[in-house]
């Protein structure tokens with residue numbers, strides 16, 4: 001509705017399994033927030049972690065988005081094809097003396113009372129001292145970051161641990177890739193699930209360290225699993241979205257987000273339902289409570 005605000009949003013699924021209701025609600029919320037603000041909505045496949053990925057999951061996710069009318073702008077991006085950009089960013093941070101090789105487990109760091117008391121942080125930045133299997137960490141523990149979340153309001157976070165940007169198994173870390181890509185794609189608004197709220201401070205710090213203006217963050221409510229305590233996920237056997245019931249799924253997700261689709265809307269084409277919803281999308285109407293679907 002407000003075309004004056006530059007808006008590039010995105011949905012960034014990891015292909016570890018098909019979409020379930022929680023991830024569909026996030027996709028829908030980010031799509032509607034972008035569309036209602038006259039923005040673009042991109043999709044980026046975060047296929048960064050092959051051991052955790054499920055064969056065929058990326059295609060299933062894309063098929064679900066398409067059958068639900070959630071069409072993205074421009075070309076789809078795949079993180080697996082963007083390694084050169086991550087490597088380049090690591091090289092730049094290394095040159096600036098901000099990265100160091102770490103061989104500690106999280107438990108060891110906790111037992112030592114933080115990084116400062118450990119040898120790794122005190123070592124020469126940028127060198128692994130000839131040892132294999134280093135995790136590469138960005139010096140940031142203790143930094144305070146604040147932001148105003150679109151739904152959760154003022155947030156103050158203190159970064160607890162030096163963020164791992166490259167893992168001990170040699171894979172690029174989510175925290176590195178997500179920020180590098182959000183900067184590269186010019187993302188202005190990140191609308192995603194509240195399970196990622198706690199990592200936002202560290203991501204915001206990385207945006208600023210890389211010389212970028214952090215985007216606006218907004219964290220949507222989580223669909224909780226059967227025990228009511230954990231979010232719906234592959235681990236608690238969340239059922240995959242049934243692509244044959246797109247209308248019903250969209251209306252259920254809309255109701256979860258706090259909107260009231262009229263009876264019968266679920267029988268309309270997904271594009272019609274999305275148009276109905278985009279015309280009524282109001283951020284203040286979103287129900288912020290993490291809860292089960294019914």
Ligand code: GLU
Nearest residue numbers: 012013014046178192196
């Ligand atoms: N790929 C991440 C996930 O599926 C989401 C990344 C993000 O939205 O920042 O949990």
